[in-house]
Amino acid sequence: MKKTPSDEQLQLDNQLCFALYSASLQMTKAYKPLLKDIGLTYPQxxxxxxxxxxDGITVGEISARLLTEPGSLTPLLKRLEAEGLIRRTRSSHDERVVELHLTDVGRAMKARAQNFPACMLECTQQTPDALLALRDQLVSLRSALLKSS
Structure with a gap:
């Protein structure tokens, strides 16, 4: 059976979506040992x-920043609170709004993650400039997709 140009377009390895998806999976996998050392999952x-x-942002603000629904963050935020990393409090201005505050333990964890960018740079075997260019391209792609949805 002869392949047509449209057959080529539908091959898995020719799909941008698969390249992004599989790269994302590998990136998450590369972070796993680093995050295990500090007791966090990748979404956390x-x-x-x-x-x-x-510090001190609302659930809605963190949801917007992470491009996710506030309800999907609730279990994750409850786990961070149970681990003593954050406090969730009702806003004094509007009790429907939940504010998120780092605890001293949560603030201190930042120092333990300071080496993560250097570790990921080494892991990717890319130059800093190449990774910045790739990040900028992905941000541009994400922006275009957000506008079209």
């Missing part, structure tokens, strides 16, 4: 990155 790490940038 992403949430902590946001909180290290800006």
């Amino acid at each position: 790490y992403l949430a902590m990155l946001v909180l290290w940038e800006r």
Whole structure:
């Protein structure tokens, strides 16, 4: 059976979506031993990155930053609270709003993650400039996809 151009377009290895998906899986796998050392999962790490940038944000704000639904974050945030890394409190201005605050333990964890970027740079075997360019391309792609959805 002869392959047509449309057959080629539908081959797995020719799909951008698969390249992104499989790279994401491998990136998460590369982070696993680093995160195990500090007791976080990858989604928890992403949430902590946001909180290290800006302590005291709301669940809605962290949800927007992580491009996820607030309800899907609730179990993750409850686990971070149970582990003593954050405090969840109702806003004094609007009790429907939940604010997130780092504990001293959560703040101190940031120092333990300081070497992660260097470890990932080594793991990827890329130059810093190449990774920055790739990140910028992916951010641009994500922005375009957000506009189209």
